[in-house]
Every structure is written in structure tokens, then in C-alpha cells.
Amino acid sequence: MAKKQDLSAEPGGTMKNKTGSWRTYYPVVDHEKCIGCGTCDKVCPEGICYKVGKKNKAGHEYYDNDLDYCKGCGLCAEECPVKCIEMKFEEK
Ligand code: SF4
Ligand code: SF4
Numbered sequence: 001m002a003k004k005q006d007l008s009a010e011p012g013g014t015m016k017n018k019t020g021s022w023r024t025y026y027p028v029v030d031h032e033k034c035i036g037c038g039t040c041d042k043v044c045p046e047g048i049c050y051k052v053g054k055k056n057k058a059g060h061e062y063y064d065n066d067l068d069y070c071k072g073c074g075l076c077a078e079e080c081p082v083k084c085i086e087m088k089f090e091e092k
Contacts, residue, residue, distance in 0.1 A: 019046075023072025025087040027065050033084035034062035040076035040085065049076055 020026075029040075034056060040049040040063055048066040056062050065076065077085040 018068045020068045020070055023070060024090055025072045025074060026067055026070060026090050027072070027074070027076055027085045028088050029062065029064050030084040030086070031062040031064070032056050032058070033082055034060055035082055035084075036060035036062055037081060038063070039079050039081060040065070043075045043079045045073060045075065046071060 046069050048069045049063050050066065051061050052064050054062065074087050077087050
């Protein structure tokens with residue numbers, strides 16, 4: 001009988017293993033248009049959308065993404081109610 005092999009050399013969650021190099025597109029947040037609603041944070045499968053801790057001119061605490069772990073799925077851009085996240089092509 002064939003022996004079961006462990007193909008995972010070093011298992012770990014995405015917060016341990018940076019996954020940003022896999023993507024084709026990456027999100028760019030227009031900080032001035034962001035209304036700080038947190039929708040991107042709720043829908044991001046990686047949990048990497050965060051409040052920057054600064055306010056824009058309209059007085060909203062805007063969000064950004066940790067691109068080291070972003071897979072480029074585009075969910076945040078799709079669900080943002082004011083469409084202030086643009087998915088841009090990643091030049092490699
Ligand atoms: S593109 Fe996907 S993984 Fe990247 S920040 Fe948006 S929701 Fe998260
Ligand atoms: S979903 Fe859009 S408006 Fe809401 S916090 Fe995220 S970037 Fe800002």
C-alpha cells in the first residue's frame with residue numbers, strides 16, 4: 001500500500017504566509033471618497049481591510065488594505081457602496 005505523504009512542508013495561515021504575490025489585480029482605495037462604512041472589512045475573505053486611523057476631508061475615517069496578504073479577489077471593490085476601490089492590474 002502506498003504511504004501517505006505530507007505535501008505541506010510548512011503549514012500556516014495566511015497571516016503567517018504572505019499571499020500577495022499570487023494576485024493579478026490589487027485594490028486601491030480612494031481615501032477621499034471612502035465613507036468609512038467598513039463593508040470592505042466585512043466581506044474581505046482575508047480580513048485585511050483596516051481603518052488607517054486618519055480622517056479624510058469629509059471627516060470619515062478611511063480604510064485601506066494590507067497588500068502583503070491581499071489575493072486580489074475584488075470582493076471589496078464589488079461591495080463598496082460608493083465604489084471608491086479600484087482594482088488595478090499588477091505589473092510583475
Ligand atoms: S481584493 Fe479581496 S483579498 Fe484583497 S482586500 Fe479586497 S476583498 Fe480582501
Ligand atoms: S467599503 Fe468602501 S466606503 Fe466602505 S470603508 Fe471600505 S473603502 Fe470605505
